[in-house]
Amino acid sequence: MPIDTSAKIFVAGHRGLVGSAVARKLHQLGYTNLLLRSHSDLDLTNQSAVESFFAAEKPHYVILAAAKVGGIHANNTYPADFITVNLQIQTNVIVSSFNHKVQKLLFLGSSCIYPKFAPQPIPENALLTAPLEPTNEWYAVAKIAGIKMCQAYRLQHNFDAISAMPTNLYGTNDNFHPENSHVLPALLRRFHEAKINNLDKVVVWGTGSPLREFLHVDDLADAVIFLLDNYSDLEHVNVGSGSEVTIKELAELVKEVVGFKGELIWDSSKPDGTPRKLMDTSKLVGLGWTPKISLRDGLVDTYKWYLENYGKQ
Ligand SMILES: NC(=O)C1=CN([C@@H]2O[C@H](COP(=O)(O)OP(=O)(O)OC[C@H]3O[C@@H](n4cnc5c(N)ncnc54)[C@H](OP(=O)(O)O)[C@@H]3O)[C@@H](O)[C@H]2O)C=CC1
Numbered sequence: 001m002p003i004d005t006s007a008k009i010f011v012a013g014h015r016g017l018v019g020s021a022v023a024r025k026l027h028q029l030g031y032t033n034l035l036l037r038s039h040s041d042l043d044l045t046n047q048s049a050v051e052s053f054f055a056a057e058k059p060h061y062v063i064l065a066a067a068k069v070g071g072i073h074a075n076n077t078y079p080a081d082f083i084t085v086n087l088q089i090q091t092n093v094i095v096s097s098f099n100h101k102v103q104k105l106l107f108l109g110s111s112c113i114y115p116k117f118a119p120q121p122i123p124e125n126a127l128l129t130a131p132l133e134p135t136n137e138w139y140a141v142a143k144i145a146g147i148k149m150c151q152a153y154r155l156q157h158n159f160d161a162i163s164a165m166p167t168n169l170y171g172t173n174d175n176f177h178p179e180n181s182h183v184l185p186a187l188l189r190r191f192h193e194a195k196i197n198n199l200d201k202v203v204v205w206g207t208g209s210p211l212r213e214f215l216h217v218d219d220l221a222d223a224v225i226f227l228l229d230n231y232s233d234l235e236h237v238n239v240g241s242g243s244e245v246t247i248k249e250l251a252e253l254v255k256e257v258v259g260f261k262g263e264l265i266w267d268s269s270k271p272d273g274t275p276r277k278l279m280d281t282s283k284l285v286g287l288g289w290t291p292k293i294s295l296r297d298g299l300v301d302t303y304k305w306y307l308e309n310y311g312k313q
């Protein structure tokens, strides 16, 4: 059943990659009562501030897209921040949502919750079956705790909290930081800067052999709203595109879309991370949702957005 368009929906993290896409999609669908707070207005790690906010605003629905997020280097360099901030944000928001009778909450995790050597494609029931990938285990442990909190509140209190596990995402409002971002925005920026500065080489991290599955964030936003409308159960749900590329193939594609003509240099002193993490999306497909945006189209669209927003710097 679609949520009523007048419902008060708190999109936590609405200025980030995912939260902004979800807010855009909700606006497009005619939702007029979105509750939005930037980080500077409401620090979600502050338990009493979060509790006061929920007491005053009483949202009907919550989409939890606020988190400390970063690529392989950031996760590997700031383990204490990744585990602490994420545990704080999700615990505060889930508990206050329950305390203030939110009708339904959707928590966002990530494909890094699964074991480093999980069966491929990775089914939901691979969770907690083997050790995690070390470069992001601290973030993954926080995300696994978020899934478990949603399950625990459903079991003990019948609270309608669900969890979605997206694969690697990209698109409008991504983080283009040179070191701390994910691979796709990092390469898009690096190739663009090399092109405009007439450089003949670009360094890419690792060996190029790891496989990754990329999903455009507008597809993810569509899936989030689909799940809110159509899914209320204990188990988390994978959200992916169903197709994967090697990092070398991704780099060649970004190079082509940006129009960089030089050479790629592979820096194998940088970590590869998990060798492969293709989501098994048969559960979500079975519910009736499929993605629409190809990697090439999504990349062209993201580069256009990058040029409009950062291109002149
Ligand atoms: N990006 C990806 O590839 C993937 C993301 N996900 C999940 O999607 C969710 C959103 O990620 P994404 O949009 O990429 O991340 P972003 O970093 O783009 O956005 C996160 C948002 O959360 C806000 N935020 C962070 N800390 C706080 C805080 N203490 N109080 C209030 N707001 C805060 C940020 O605000 P500010 O910037 O001002 O701090 C930002 O708006 C996360 O749960 C992530 O795990 C899952 C799989 C892949």
Ligand SMILES: C[C@H]1O[C@H](OP(=O)(O)OP(=O)(O)OC[C@H]2O[C@@H](n3cnc4c(=O)[nH]c(N)nc43)[C@H](O)[C@@H]2O)[C@@H](O)[C@@H](O)C1=O
Pocket: 069, 070, 071, 072, 073, 075, 110, 111, 112, 135, 136, 139, 167, 168, 169, 179, 180, 181, 182, 183, 184, 186, 187, 204, 205, 206, 210, 212, 247, 270, 271, 272, 273, 274
């Ligand atoms: C979504 C997911 O994202 C993170 O996991 P990840 O998939 O390993 O993330 P990544 O995008 O940073 O790297 C993917 C691959 O790409 C290679 N690579 C090449 N060149 C650059 C580069 O310039 N930057 C980055 N970041 N990676 C590069 C890099 O060496 C790696 O082999 C988790 O920490 C966690 O946040 C999470 O859940």
